[in-house]
Amino acid sequence: MSTRAGRRWSRRLGLVGPAVVPVLVLGAFFVLPVSGMLERGFFADGSFDPGAVLEVLGRPRVHRVLWFTVWSASVGTAVAVLLGLPAAYALHRLRFPGRDLVRAALLVPFVLPTVVVGVAFRELLGEAGPLGFLGLDGTAAAIIAGLVFFNVAVVIRAVGSTWESLDPRPAEAAAALGASPWQVLWTVTLPALRPAIVSAASVVFLFCATAFGVVLTLGAPHYSSVETEIYLLTTNLLDLQAAAALSILQLVAVVALLLVAGRLRRVADPTASRVRARPRRPVRGDVAALLSTALLLVLVAAPIATLVAGSLRVDGGWSLGNYRALTTDGTHQALLVPVTDALVTSLRTAVDATWMSLTLGLLVALVVTRRSRTRAERRVRIGLDGFFMLPLGVSAVTLGFGFLITLDHPPLDLRDSPMLVPIAQALVALPLVVRTIAPVLTGIDDRQRQAAASLGAGPLRTLLTVDLPVVWKPLLAAAGFAFAVSLGEFGATSFLSRDEHPTVPVVIYRLIDHPGPMNYGMALAASVVLAATTALVMLLVERLRVPSVGSL
Amino acid sequence: MKSTRALGALVTITAMAVTASGCSVIGGDSADDSSSSSSKVVLVTHDSFTLPKPLIRKFEQQSGYDLVVKAEGDAGQLTNKLVLTKDDPLGDVAFGVDNTFASRALEAGVFAPYSWDEPAGVSDYALPGDDAHALTPVDNGDVCVNVDDTWFKAHHQAPPRTMDDLTDPAYKGEFVLPGAATSSTGLAFLLATIAKYGDGWQGYWSRLMANDAEITSGWEQAYEVDFTQGGGKGDRPIVLSYDSSPAYTVPKGSSSSTTSALLDTCFRQVEYAGVLAGAANPKGAQAFVRFLDSQPAQAALPTSMYVFPVVDGVPLPKQWAKFAVQPDHPYTVDPADVAAHRAEWLQEWSDVTSR
Numbered sequence: 007m008s009t010r011a012g013r014r015w016s017r018r019l020g021l022v023g024p025a026v027v028p029v030l031v032l033g034a035f036f037v038l039p040v041s042g043m044l045e046r047g048f049f050a051d052g053s054f055d056p057g058a059v060l061e062v063l064g065r066p067r068v069h070r071v072l073w074f075t076v077w078s079a080s081v082g083t084a085v086a087v088l089l090g091l092p093a094a095y096a097l098h099r100l101r102f103p104g105r106d107l108v109r110a111a112l113l114v115p116f117v118l119p120t121v122v123v124g125v126a127f128r129e130l131l132g133e134a135g136p137l138g139f140l141g142l143d144g145t146a147a148a149i150i151a152g153l154v155f156f157n158v159a160v161v162i163r164a165v166g167s168t169w170e171s172l173d174p175r176p177a178e179a180a181a182a183l184g185a186s187p188w189q190v191l192w193t194v195t196l197p198a199l200r201p202a203i204v205s206a207a208s209v210v211f212l213f214c215a216t217a218f219g220v221v222l223t224l225g226a227p228h229y230s231s232v233e234t235e236i237y238l239l240t241t242n243l244l245d246l247q248a249a250a251a252l253s254i255l256q257l258v259a260v261v262a263l264l265l266v267a268g269r270l271r272r273v274a275d276p277t278a279s280r281v282r283a284r285p286r287r288p289v290r291g292d293v294a295a296l297l298s299t300a301l302l303l304v305l306v307a308a309p310i311a312t313l314v315a316g317s318l319r320v321d322g323g324w325s326l327g328n329y330r331a332l333t334t335d336g337t338h339q340a341l342l343v344p345v346t347d348a349l350v351t352s353l354r355t356a357v358d359a360t361w362m363s364l365t366l367g368l369l370v371a372l373v374v375t376r377r378s379r380t381r382a383e384r385r386v387r388i389g390l391d392g393f394f395m396l397p398l399g400v401s402a403v404t405l406g407f408g409f410l411i412t413l414d415h416p417p418l419d420l421r422d423s424p425m426l427v428p429i430a431q432a433l434v435a436l437p438l439v440v441r442t443i444a445p446v447l448t449g450i451d452d453r454q455r456q457a458a459a460s461l462g463a464g465p466l467r468t469l470l471t472v473d474l475p476v477v478w479k480p481l482l483a484a485a486g487f488a489f490a491v492s493l494g495e496f497g498a499t500s501f502l503s504r505d506e507h508p509t510v511p512v513v514i515y516r517l518i519d520h521p522g523p524m525n526y527g528m529a530l531a532a533s534v535v536l537a538a539t540t541a542l543v544m545l546l547v548e549r550l551r552v553p554s555v556g557s558l
Numbered sequence: 559m560k561s562t563r564a565l566g567a568l569v570t571i572t573a574m575a576v577t578a579s580g581c582s583v584i585g586g587d588s589a590d591d592s593s594s595s596s597s598k599v600v601l602v603t604h605d606s607f608t609l610p611k612p613l614i615r616k617f618e619q620q621s622g623y624d625l626v627v628k629a630e631g632d633a634g635q636l637t638n639k640l641v642l643t644k645d646d647p648l649g650d651v652a653f654g655v656d657n658t659f660a661s662r663a664l665e666a667g668v669f670a671p672y673s674w675d676e677p678a679g680v681s682d683y684a685l686p687g688d689d690a691h692a693l694t695p696v697d698n699g700d701v702c703v704n705v706d707d708t709w710f711k712a713h714h715q716a717p718p719r720t721m722d723d724l725t726d727p728a729y730k731g732e733f734v735l736p737g738a739a740t741s742s743t744g745l746a747f748l749l750a751t752i753a754k755y756g757d758g759w760q761g762y763w764s765r766l767m768a769n770d771a772e773i774t775s776g777w778e779q780a781y782e783v784d785f786t787q788g789g790g791k792g793d794r795p796i797v798l799s800y801d802s803s804p805a806y807t808v809p810k811g812s813s814s815s816t817t818s819a820l821l822d823t824c825f826r827q828v829e830y831a832g833v834l835a836g837a838a839n840p841k842g843a844q845a846f847v848r849f850l851d852s853q854p855a856q857a858a859l860p861t862s863m864y865v866f867p868v869v870d871g872v873p874l875p876k877q878w879a880k881f882a883v884q885p886d887h888p889y890t891v892d893p894a895d896v897a898a899h900r901a902e903w904l905q906e907w908s909d910v911t912s913r
Contacts, residue, residue, distance in 0.1 A: 227908060
């Protein structure tokens with residue numbers, strides 16, 4: 007009796023223990039600030055007034071905004087998945103020259119500051135731009151193209167890493183039994199990939215539905231999403247009641263989405279084998295996937311090429327002047343610190359944001375992926391899983407203003423802390439980290455852990471021998487992701503960063519915002535440097551994936 | 559193979575550089591400005607605030623305070639942050655609240671009254687309705703329609719001059735401006751049309767839209783992407799910008815500007831500084847307000863922040879004296895009216911422009 011009770015307690019401890027730190031962090035840096043802002047909305051003039059908040063939801067404009075958010079995000083997600091899957095296959099199952107470079111390059115969009123991409127897209131699609139004849143400027147199609155541009159990397163990374171560690175034998179068996187490549191794909195491969203695809207798609211949908219810069223630069227004034235509307239209501243109109251109403255609406259929608267995604271993600275037998283497919287040379291059947299990847303590369307490269315070309319032009323001629331100017335403070339002292347200094351700040355901040363989000367993400371992923379014994383236990387795990395995805399569903403403005411009004415007294419007097427920026431960035435990256443690691447952990451057969459335990463291994467040793475070898479690669483991929491997110495993050499950062507230590511995206515925005523002969527060119531050059539830095543970091547992550555460790 | 563190795567080396571070097579650069583904020587040098595609050599004065603301002611470093615150092619030497627600058631977004635965000643944090647202010651002194659947002663901050667009691675012997679000329683720019691004297695004018699500038707003179711010369715066309723001209727079919731498809739709901743520049747122009755046309759402003763905007771005016775989200779997109787003289791070399795020769803913009807479009811070695819501002823289309827913006835109520839260091843805050851209206855700081859405003867001084871007799875930079883011309887009769891709207899009707903006007907503006 008007593009040992010059984012003891013075991014139950016240790017199981018509960020195993021469930022709750024690792025979750026304590028992430029829950030506390032999220033409580034302090036997410037729940038507290040957001041509820042602080044919501045409270046301001048509900049308690050207008052000191053009295054509780056939920057009616058006024060709910061009245062906002064009846065406004066026709068709110069309905070339009072909501073409808074646009076839902077359908078643009080749906081289309082954006084669908085296109086990102088359709089374009090991302092073949093690329094995930096080509097870049098993770100095939101071996102060809104330049105593969106690592108393409109992989110790194112496709113992640114670059116993810117880190118470009120949206121304001122820069124907005125400008126690049128407009129230069130590309132605007133009346134005077136090379137693609138101006140398409141008449142896409144200011145249309146919903148341009149916004150969706152922007153959403154896909156940013157998010158296709160999520161699909162490639164998240165699905166690719168799972169595809170890479172997929173046991174090739176069932177597919178081979180099916181093929182040996184006479185299944186056509188399409189049948190194998192439909193009946194064997196895709197079902198096995200479903201958790202990863204659903205994971206990636208739900209993250210992409212959340213990113214699309216809460217996209218801010220893209221919708222604002224490419225869509226205003228005709229299109230407004232819930233996110234941009236919250237921004238306008240908060241900063242322009244100080245209509246906190248309406249902002250609170252939309253924030254709650256967004257939260258509810260995110261929770262609903264997570265519940266649906268959670269159901270879809272569940273598979274009958276989520277166990278993956280350790281037999282891994284070695285990447286092979288492309289064969290004729292891979293032509294479609296390779297062509298699709300090439301098309302994607304062109305789509306992603308077009309706006310980036312616009313940026314690069316723009317950064318190399320000075321006074322109508324080709325020149326490296328914009329790059330040389332990066333060590334200066336810009337024309338008419340647009341900057342307080344040169345771009346080179348900002349790059350150092352960005353890199354240092356990214357290091358902090360990365361270890362923070364990795365630590366939190368790993369703990370969360372461990373908690374939510376362990377097999378549940380009871381229904382209550384499973385509910386707790388699903389609840390926790392959703393809880394850590396919530397930061398995706400709240401606007402940076404709400405969070406930023408919330409920081410100001412709630413973290414202003416001891417023990418959390420953090421308004422001026424230099425750690426706020428990396429913490430905020432880590433929270434932004436956290437869902438991505440969890441969604442990259444969790445599907446892999448889910449794929450580990452629990453019997454392996456039981457076997458290890460029965461052979462006398464403690465929990466830590468089990469973790470090291472069973473989980474770590476499998477999770478090693480996705481962990482590095484997640485680290486790269488978190489690093490990239492941190493380098494490119496603008497919303498929360500611009501809100502929290504301190505003047506004397508700006509990050510590169512903040513500096514770029516400042517340059518674009520200041521007239522002067524060199525400033526615009528410098529902004530483009532700084533964007534190119536930021537993109538190149540990210541690509542380099544991603545290449546490094548690729549290099550570090552020491553095969554002998556990863557394929558234990 | 560060789561290229562792979564070179565790449566590997568490059569990557570390794572970068573990794574080492576990152577490591578050597580101190581790696582992270584923790585353990586870095588960032589804890590240095592938590593020095594005692596009596597020796598520093600904390601300025602809360604918008605992202606566009608800059609003054610030359612030697613000038614700031616001079617202020618620090620003369621006043622004995624260290625200046626800590628906190629940039630808090632654009633003018634709108636800044637105002638709202640000040641309102642939201644008024645019980646526990648973000649700093650001692652604020653600069654950058656302008657006449658389209660100031661009433662809201664005054665109503666909320668963000669600023670502590672501070673009367674002092676202002677230099678000549680400053681009181682001309684005082685905020686209407688600020689009877690307690692909580693805000694001190696620091697600079698002013700006008701949002702005006704700008705035209706690309708070289709483009710019009712090349713196309714043998716006379717540039718427009720008035721707001722009505724912008725609805726003339728001769729200029730169809732030539733005007734680009736940031737939207738009023740998403741940019742403070744755009745809001746200023748909306749207010750100019752409200753000042754000029756009164757209740758007829760919606761009709762004016764309908765005509766403007768019918769004449770194929772393009773609306774962007776921010777000044778950056780309008781000027782840098784669509785305007786023919788912007789960084790992106792767009793294809794619209796008429797843009798909404800500032801009265802000071804022509805001073806920045808003087809080609810190297812030239813003695814004339816390629817653009818000019820239409821002085822009959824302008825809305826005046828005045829930026830204020832004020833001591834925050836509940837400031838930890840009110841004396842330092844007052845010293846900084848006085849510093850902003852001192853001769854050297856006023857003289858540095860045009861090149862640092864593209865705005866005009868408010869103090870009488872401050873010399874302008876050479877380019878400015880020649881190319882940045884201020885309108886004699888800019889449009890204005892009573893700040894109290896703006897505060898009361900902003901939401902309603904923006905709502906109606908959105909309806910008219912998205913039809």
